[in-house]
Amino acid sequence: MTLTIANRLIESVQIIDDDPNVRESYRYVVEDLKLKPVSINALHNLDQFVQSLQMSGNSAVICDYHLRTKNYATSNGAEVVAKLYQSNIPSILCTRYDTTIEEIREHRQYIPALIRPEELDPDNLEYGLRQCIEELEGNYLPSRRSWRTLIDVEDVDETRQIAYVLIPGWDPHQVVSVPLAILPPHIKKQEIKKQRWFHAKVNIGAENMAELYFERWEIG
Amino acid sequence: MNDTEFLANAHIRFSPTILQRLGEELNPSPDVGILELVKNAYDADAINCTIELINTNQSGGAILIKDDGDGMDVEAIRDKWLLLGESGKSVSHMTKLGRTPAGSKGLGRLAALRMGNEVALSTCPKCDSTKQYNLYIDWSNYENAKTVEEVNLVIQERSPQIEHGTEILLQGLHSAIGRMDVKKLARKLILLADPFGDNPHGFKPHLIAPEFAEFESLVQNRYFEDAEYYLTVEVNKQGYIKALVTDHRGGELFSANHEELTKKRGGKPYNCPPAKFDLWVFILKSDSFSTRKITLAELQRWLKEFGGVHLYENGLRVSPYGDQGNDWLEMNIRRVQSPEERPATNSSLGRISVLNINQQLLQKTDRSGFIENEAFLDLKLFAQDAMDWMAKKRLQVAEERRQKKRDENQKKSSQSKKNIEQVIAHAPASVQVELKQAFDSYEHSRNKEIEQLQQELQLYRTLSTAGITAATFAHESSGNPIKVITQSIKAIERRGKELLAEQYYQVLENPVSQIIKAVHSLGVLGEATLKLLNHEKRRLGRVEIHEVIKGVLATFQPFLEGREVSVVTEFCPSNPYLRGSEATIESIITNLINNSLIALEGALSRNIIIRTTIENNKVILQLLDNGHGIQEINIEDIWLPGQTTRPNGTGLGLTIVRDTVTDLNGEVKAIAKSELGGAEFIIKLPILGS
Structure with a gap:
């Protein structure tokens, strides 16, 4: 069976998770969406994996965040999904993101669909794939479209390399954590200081903090 | 033209x-x-x-x-x-x-x-x-x-x-x-x-x-030699710093160069004018004043008027830095975060003298301090970094001292025992047996006391280990098995409905929905533990009390439902907030709810009210339940560690509540029987606004 979204044909879903039992249980969701599940037993070479999917075509990916507790993969799930998205392969990150929000934020721009494991079912899987494919075709949801906006640095945690910022255009009261690794090379980490202003493109239509991403930083 | x-x-x-x-x-x-x-x-x-x-x-x-x-x-x-x-x-x-x-x-x-x-x-x-x-x-x-x-x-x-x-x-x-x-x-x-x-x-x-x-005579007292230790830090024209800590006799305790002091910022120089920071830190314990010329009260009065760190630009003081209530270097809040070995504005006096020849620091036109530009923020940072370094060094010394003390005490104790045994051996035979019995009985109760303390210590260590283990293995221990059960049972549900149609609802619907509910509750425990440990929650910032309460209640919802406990929130219309960390408020609320849930065990109906009101720039937080109230224990003793009326209780929850509230400069009290019939806890916390 296949699924067609925005003229794109999906036949199989690759399942990436470092626990074989989890991979096995995710197969049921894929099967119930009438697609072919493919379990990935190890992911040591991401480039090669991307190439193989590009060659075979018609594949989508569902991927967990924690992949490095054993010798399963060399990247975390956010890096994998971002790389796949940038290679035009529809992908979904499936994780409980409460404790990894900053690590995911670093790549959130390239992660249109993030599903919590307990919410993963055939309907949400299809919705996530649709959202990702539409975005790959250039059709962004309002919550994913970025606009140039003001960023006010509230605090910087140098040990954890995280800046805490306010985005008045999104919510003037909620402090958002931003990993310093996100900054482009022309803004040095030392320039991010308490009470400094910046501009960046941010998806200020995002409904919650976990969805926010940042691009094109400028010194304010 | x-x-x-x-x-x-x-x-x-x-x-x-x-x-x-x-x-x-x-x-x-x-x-x-x-x-x-x-x-x-x-x-x-x-x-x-x-x-x-x-x-x-x-x-x-x-x-x-x-x-x-x-x-x-x-x-x-x-x-x-x-x-x-x-x-x-x-x-x-x-x-x-x-x-x-x-x-x-x-x-x-x-x-x-x-x-x-x-x-x-x-x-x-x-x-x-x-x-x-x-x-x-x-x-x-x-x-x-x-x-x-x-x-x-x-x-x-x-x-x-x-x-x-x-x-x-x-x-x-x-x-x-x-x-x-x-x-x-x-x-x-x-x-x-x-x-x-x-x-x-x-x-x-x-x-x-x-x-x-009055002030002049007070300032002339100059109690500097009564300082326990003295920190001096200099930042030069190039932004490099060096620090020295001496004891009250001027003997060097620690010193550090720029590299050691700025490890956290990768050795980056400070972009501020050259400055010197002197800080005299006092230990305000009454027993250490018995042999001194001054009294603790005199020193406290002096520190009350002049304590804090004053800022001098080219020899003249700039207000409001170091004014009463102006803690511009955030000494008090950092002390709350990690109380050991950190000075506060009421236990230290300091000055930062800046040579602002190039006007890197700019005063505001209304003379309400400096414009908070990069130079000012770096000046602040250099002082804060030096104090962090000093606190770390002093903590190391305190740890070594504790270890040494432990060893010494052990030696002293066995020596004392030997001495007493010798004295008894030399005592007249008629009283020897009686003396021996009395000493054995004393030793027995003392050993019991030590055992009790060791158990308490062990309890703290075990609880910490439980938390660390939960955080380390959350992914595989609770996360993965729950994912597998959830996906499998949902697959059974979907496929059962499709294959068995009406028969599914008769045969499988109940057991399947039971499993789904149970798995959800299982997941909550892991999630709640991880949420409590989230680093983000320990960050200092604006904390909205109502939001934290709502968050805790959302996390506890499956447990509350499982125990059929109804929680009613009666929040004041405004939105009280304070400066602190979410974790502190969360630990107050979580421990009080835990306490109520235990008190409600066996009650016919189980109700909790969480109420907030505002009074004189303080939020008053009340938590009431209709449990059995405070009984079988003296109401003053409920705050002591290890005091519990349950066989498996840790007796630490209310101690944590009391200590956390005290750290936030608040007050806490308990009422044995409230309007709901059970215990009531009233917490007053100073707020920044509402």
């Missing part, structure tokens, strides 16, 4: 109301204005400057400011003193006494001069003390004038009646100067020119008022 034609020259002119805009409206309080005139005396190389308040307890009074400085000639009065907006003083040129001029733009002076209806200036230049110049300003003349320049001011010359220096008399004050203002002024004057230093050319401002004499 030329199409433009000359008509007239024109200038921007100022209406006299500009004097009000730049004067009164930029003068936040009388002490700020007067201080500006005193700074002028400092710039004029005066040694003494006397401020006399004449009938100022009501409006219409006068202030006389008299100094023995260089005085002014006609040019200086006309081209500097009367010229507003441009400073005649260059900070790069030192005065004859080697002072760096305060470099005011004259706006503070205007603010001070405008405090009354009239100003009388008399000045006698040091370079020609045969002359005295007088100038009189009647501000009412400006009321009818169209522009400032229209009012003519006359400088008169007369034979000298004063020695070199300047006298300014402000008459017909618009408002009274209250007792609190006088106190504030006295404190600021005392602190203005670093009374803690030993400068022979020291500037001595003097206010004729009883409040000043």
Whole structure:
């Protein structure tokens, strides 16, 4: 069976998770969406994996965040999904993101669909794939479209390399954590200081903090 | 043909109301204005400057400011003193006494001069003390004038009646100067020119008022040698720092270079003007004062008035840094975060002396401190980094001391035991048995006590280990099995419905939905533990009390449902918030809810009310339940560690609540029987706003 979204044909879903039992249980969701599940037993070479999917075509990916507790993969799930998205392969990150929000934020721009494991079912899987494919075709949801906006640095945690910022255009009261690794090379980490202003493109239509991403930083 | 034609020259002119805009409206309080005139005396190389308040307890009074400085000639009065907006003083040129001029733009002076209806200036230049110049300003003349320049001011010359220096008399004050203002002024004057230093050319401002004499004698006490330790840090022109901590005898305890002090920032130099930070830290424990000349109360009073870190720019103090209640280096909040070995504003006194020749630091026009630019933030950071380093070093020493003490105590204890046994052995045979029995009984109860303490310690360690383990293995221990069960049972549900149709609902629906519910509850425990441990929650910032309560209740929802407990929130309409970490408030709420859930076990109906109200800038948080109330335990004892009425209770929950509330400068109390029938906990916390 296949699924067609925005003229794109999906036949199989690759399942990436470092626990074989989890991979096995995710197969049921894929099967119930009438697609072919493919379990990935190890992911040591991401480039090669991307190439193989590009060659075979018609594949989508569902991927967990924690992949490095054993010798399963060399990247975390956010890096994998971002790389796949940038290679035009529809992908979904499936994780409980409460404790990894900053690590995911670093790549959130390239992660249109993030599903919590307990919410993963055939309907949400299809919705996530649709959202990702539409975005790959250039059709962004309002919550994913970025606009140039003001960023006010509230605090910087140098040990954890995280800046805490306010985005008045999104919510003037909620402090958002931003990993310093996100900054482009022309803004040095030392320039991010308490009470400094910046501009960046941010998806200020995002409904919650976990969805926010940042691009094109400028010194304010 | 030329199409433009000359008509007239024109200038921007100022209406006299500009004097009000730049004067009164930029003068936040009388002490700020007067201080500006005193700074002028400092710039004029005066040694003494006397401020006399004449009938100022009501409006219409006068202030006389008299100094023995260089005085002014006609040019200086006309081209500097009367010229507003441009400073005649260059900070790069030192005065004859080697002072760096305060470099005011004259706006503070205007603010001070405008405090009354009239100003009388008399000045006698040091370079020609045969002359005295007088100038009189009647501000009412400006009321009818169209522009400032229209009012003519006359400088008169007369034979000298004063020695070199300047006298300014402000008459017909618009408002009274209250007792609190006088106190504030006295404190600021005392602190203005670093009374803690030993400068022979020291500037001595003097206010004729009883409040000043009181502060003056207090400041002269100089209790520095009673400091437990002394930190000195210097940042040089290139932004590199070095630090030294000495004990009360001046012996070196620790020292560090730039590399060690700035590991956290990768060795990056500080982008601030050269500065020196001195901090004297006192240990305020009554037992260490029994052999000293001063009492703990005297030292506490001294620290109450002058404690905190004061900031001196080119020799003169800049307000409000180090004022009472101004904790600009966040010492108190950092102490709350990690109380051991950290100074607070009421247990230390410090000064940062900055040489701001290149004007990297800029004062705000209304004299309410420095503009918070990069130089200022780096200046703050250099002091904070040094204090962090000192706290870390002192913690290491404290840990070593504790270990040494433990070893010593063990040795002492076994030696004492041997001694007693020997004494008993030498005692007359008739009392030997009795003595031995008494000692054995004492030793037995002492060992029991030690055992109890060790158990408590072990409990803390076990609980910490449980938390660490939960965080480390959350992914595989609870996360993955739950994912597998969830996906599998959902697959059974979907496929069962499809394959068995009506039969599914008869045979499988109930057991499947039971599993789904149970798995959800299982997941919550792991999630709740991880949420409590989230690093983000320990970050200091604005914490909205209602949001934290709602978050805790959302996390606990499956447990509350499982125990059929109904929680009603009665929040005040506003949104109280404080500065702290989410984790602190969360630990208060979580422990109180845990406590209620235990108290509600076995109750017919189970209800909790969480109520907030605001009173005098404090949020009052009440948590009531309809459990059995506080019984079988003395109400004062509920806060003690290890006190529990349950066989498996840790007895730590309420201790954590009490300690956390105390750290937030709050109060906590318990009522054995509340309006709901069970216990009630009332917590008052100071808030920033609502």
